[in-house]
Amino acid sequence: MNLKALVAVTGKPGLFRLIGQNKGGFILESLDEQKTKSVVNLATTKLATLEDITIYGDDEELRLIDILERIKEKGDAPEPKSDGPTLRNFFREVAPGHDEDRVYTSDIKKIVSWYHIIKALPLFDEDATPDTNGE
Structure with a gap:
């Protein structure tokens, strides 16, 4: 990605x-x-x-790009306007270990809406790993 x-x-x-x-x-x-x-x-x-955004975690911060990758692997995401419990349960699956006291439903809605925006972009399927040969 x-x-x-x-x-x-x-x-x-x-x-x-x-x-x-x-x-x-x-x-x-x-x-x-x-x-x-x-x-x-x-x-x-x-x-x-x-790439620089992180989510509060119980032990350490979780990278947004990793969470988006898990959503992509799952292949399905609820609509951003889904109810709070649906979004929270989904987020527990794709972001295990997130701090539920500091990651609000509004944050989850934003992440899910971003996923829906970028999932059709060609960038979503490109490899982000830099070339190790320095080229």
Whole structure:
């Protein structure tokens, strides 16, 4: 799974592809609509790449990319608008060891919605492992 250019933006729903940078900030393309381009000023907005996001765990933090990979292997995910217990039970399967006191249902909804956005992208099936020969 290669999610390098995919980012979440604080205060904006959905996911974005980082497509460039200019004097005003970063240029992003919405993955939901794939037409909307916006410039995000980093002085007022935070970006997080999906590869860098972690989830609270009981013992150690869980990488979002690993959780998305487990959802992909499972082959099925509930809809983000599913009820809380359905989402929580699903998340227990794909993210065992997550801290249930600090990972809220709203966090799970966001992760499930991100999965539904990216599952059809070609990046989802690309290998993210860097070439060990340095090429």
